[in-house]
Amino acid sequence: MQEECVSLQVCVSVVGALECVVRRCLGPDGGSVLFTRDTGETLISRHGRRLLSTLQLQHPMARMVLDCVCAHAKATGDGTKSFLLLLAALLRGIQDSHMERKGSLSIPSFQNLANRLLAVSRKELEDVVTHKLTPYASMYCSHRSYRLEGSILDLLIGGFISGRVGIGQADVLKRVLCEFYHKVSQDQNASETISFIQSHFSFLHTAVTGLPITCSEVIEGLVVTCDWSVWTELQGPIKALIVYESFGASFVTVGENISVCIQKDYLHRSESVMKQKLATLLDLQVDVVLSSVKQPERVSQWARLNHVSLLECVDSAQLDFLSHICAAETLSHPPLQHLVMLKYCRRVQLGGHRYACLGTFLHMHTLVLCAPAPGFLDQIVCVSQGVFAMLQHLSQSFCQTLASDQSQSPSSDQSQSVLSSQDLWGGILRAGGVLPVGGMFEFLLHHFLLNERNSCDPESCKLLAEALLCLPRTLYSHNHRRFLNIQTRFLDDLKQWEKTKEKRSEMPELKFGFGFGESSVPCLESVSGKKQLVVSVLQCLHRLLCVGAILHTRSPLRTGPQTHSEEDEDEEEEKLKRSNSTPSTEG
Known part of the structure; x- marks a missing residue:
């Protein structure tokens, strides 16, 4: 078993390497990353989660950070690149403060600092967002509601995708x-x-x-990514049968005794069973058969003769979804599984492929x-x-x-x-649940954390506040002077706003966003999503700083509950003895 020591410099180096990959892709002005392989395969993307999952991460700390990033992105759908930038800024801030003190930080000191930062996310951050930042967001959006009303959803979607495509x-x-x-x-x-x-x-x-x-x-309708094996123009409503087995499957069920018979008798009996199943379809007046498997050629011939449309090799999960939304009727005799009513069946041409389209009475649509x-x-x-x-x-x-x-x-x-x-969207707007994109959340949280008077840990609040500015600074990295102008003007307007917040008619027009113009309408982002980003980063930082050593082992790692028995321990000891007693060959 090999042991590797973990230091603050290791964490900074590992997270900094990941930061360099995603930094160039942040914001509307960011670029894409080109991945290549020795086989000639290439991939161009600027999606943060896709970039990280494509990398071959060897260091265990990097893989742990990736797990934290993916868990956050799965919950909120946002913040992969911002996660790494903020995490790297926090680690560099800790390193700079450590160098200014000219002292050595031991593992207990790291753990103490990690606990203090985690406590900030539970108390100071929660208080600042709830009692200061959210009311300001509500006043800001109410003051500009004449520009935002009726298009909140459009602005939220625009704010999300503006930095990703x-x-x-x-x-x-x-x-x-x-x-x-x-x-x-x-x-x-x-x-x-x-x-x-x-x-x-x-x-x-x-x-x-x-x-x-x-x-x-x-x-309109549900698009199935396969074409009709047998296609017949039908007028709705249409009765469709969903099957998951072949009509020509073996007629011997599990648990029955299997008798050996000659080939002629077997084929005769199999043909008879298939005819009975197909006759049942006519009795049910089925117009369409949706199958998750490939059916025998005899079934296709029968469908053509009886003007029944046949769609084969459909994903079974998609058939389950269709059965769920159409309230399918379940049949008892296999392989006839479910009966659903469809509004129509069509063929659609998408690019060089022709697909099936199934219309439901719930007016489903496909993107x-x-x-x-x-x-x-x-x-x-x-x-x-x-x-x-x-x-x-x-x-x-x-x-x-x-x-x-x-x-x-x-x-x-x-x-x-x-x-x-x-x-819902108007309520979110009035409650202060959204803010313009482009760094407004970071500037507000930075200002409020530095001016938090009831903080039990001003040092940790300052550390977090300074790290937050890395996000807008990276957004405007192509024009650093613009970042300074935006920050200065925003803080001046914020101070003036605090003086006149009781008089809404005298409030200054707080301009913000990527447009930063008089007539521009900024896109919006979720306050709860940005708050969760900060919390997730502090939780990941806590995990990093609490790691004292990395142990490399060859035995399988078990993360679930473990139950050991005496027999398992005896087997492991026996294997260990055999491996130690095996003579090594040198040549």
Whole structure:
């Protein structure tokens, strides 16, 4: 067993290497990274999670950081690149403060510092965001509601994808995603719609390569990525049968005795069983057969003669999803599994492929995402799914806040009125749940942490406040003077705003965002998502600083509950003795 010591310099070096990969991709002005292999395969992407998953990370600290990043991105759909930038800035801040003191920090000192920073995320950060930052966000958005009203969802989606795809592709993707959301929603509960899309996104989208992103669209119905084996024009409503087995499968069930018979008798009996199954389809008046497996040629011939459409090799998970949303009727005699009613069946041409399209009575829609290359297409799909993960996290945080407020004042019926009137986005805007993108959250949190008077640990608050500025500084790295101008002007307006916050009519016009102009409408980002980013980074930092040594072992690592028996221990000892007694050969 080999042991490797861990120092602060090791953590800074490991996280700094990951930071260098994603730093150049941050923001609308960021670029992409080109990955190459010896085989000639290439991948171009600027999606943070995709970049990190493509790297071959050898150092265990790097893999631990990657696990933390992926866990955060899965929960919020956002912040992979910002996560690494903030984590690296915190580690460098700790290193700089250590060099200024000219002392040595031991492992207990690291653990103490990690515990203090984690305590800041539980107390000071929570208080600042709840009682200072959120009220300012509410006043800011209320002051600019004449520019934001009616387009909150568009601005949230635009703010999310602006730093993840190119400027030219962002407008197209935002339009398609907004159209997809509104068509799926159908004026229903917004929170439930977002959860439905996020949970079943793999079934609600189709990726098409070889076409420009401008060909992306929203198609009515569910697109199945395979063509009809037997196609017949049908008029709805249509009765469809979903099967998961072959009609020509063996008629001997599990548990029965198998008798050996001659080939002629076997084929005769198999043919008879298949005819009975197909006759049952006619009795059920089935118009379409949806199968997860390839059916025998005899079934295809029967479908053509009886004008029945046949779709084979459909993903079984997609068939389960169709059965779920259509309230399928389950049949008892196998392999006839489920009966569903469809509104229509069509063929659609997407690029060089022809697919099946199934219409449901719930007005389902499919998001068709197009890109000229596989790597770019994968990036578009990841960004689109991340949009709905971000919206789900935002809506859930808002609903939890409403429920908490309602529990404190039972007479209030605000949460019910907001959800019943389908005004989720307007409620989030008025509650201060969003802020303009471009560093406003970081500037506000930096200002409030430095001026927090009730803090029990001013040193840790200052360390976090200074590290937060790395994000807007990187966003405007191409023009550092612009960053200083924005910071100075924003803080001046903030001080003036604090003086006149009681008089809303005299509030200054606080300009912010990437546009930074008089008439520009900034995109928005989630306050709860940014707060969760800071908390996740501090939790990851706590894990890094609490590691005292790395042990390299050849035995399998078990992360779950372990139950050891005496027999297992005897076997392990016996294996160890045999390995030690084996003579080594030198030649």
